[in-house]
Amino acid sequence: DTAVSQTPKYLVTQMGNDKSIKCEQNLGHDTMYWYKQDSKKFLKIMFSYNNKELIINETVPNRFSPKSPDKAHLNLHINSLELGDSAVYFCASSQPTGGKGTNEKLFFGSGTQLSVL
């Protein structure tokens, strides 16, 4: 059983389109994240949700809208895709054992490689 699964693995689309990436975790974790990994391999946090509540929105354009229907799911919808959105997007989850604000190891999904043409 995959702990953090995201779909699709590859996404090729035209500029201006709207697309979604889905993520699900079966670890029972309270916190989920979206990270973007650019061509230089920097992993940058985009969003973090704790138990369906948005806790981090790291200056991401409002074309990106995360949605968490329950604590096991965190989907990412992207409107009006631009060339610069091309990257690998990773979903991740963790369980802060020390309460909100602590850091525990991240479990990553396998990534979605988005190519905007």
Added chain:
Amino acid sequence: GQNIDQPTEMTATEGAIVQINCTYQTSGFNGLFWYQQHAGEAPTFLSYNVLDGLEEKGRFSSFLSRSKGYSYLLLKELQMKDSASYLCAVGDFNKFYFGSGTKLNVKP
């Protein structure tokens, strides 16, 4: 701002020991994490330090000095499968700030 530095690329020989350094300057600190990422795959957790000193886990060890803003990952008895990128990350109140990763090439 947040700054995490690590060498871009290193090469080592199978069976040898390699040390990958990481220096950081962040506004908060909740632990220093190391992840391994094989090409085209997701990062996977390797080790974690929150207090100064050395943490050993089999062939992998990680060291932290909070006063110096410095950590290293030590890999012993290198194997070909250790060829991957190694990412240093600082935890800061639910956020993780990642370095750009060190690509390790292990040669026979």
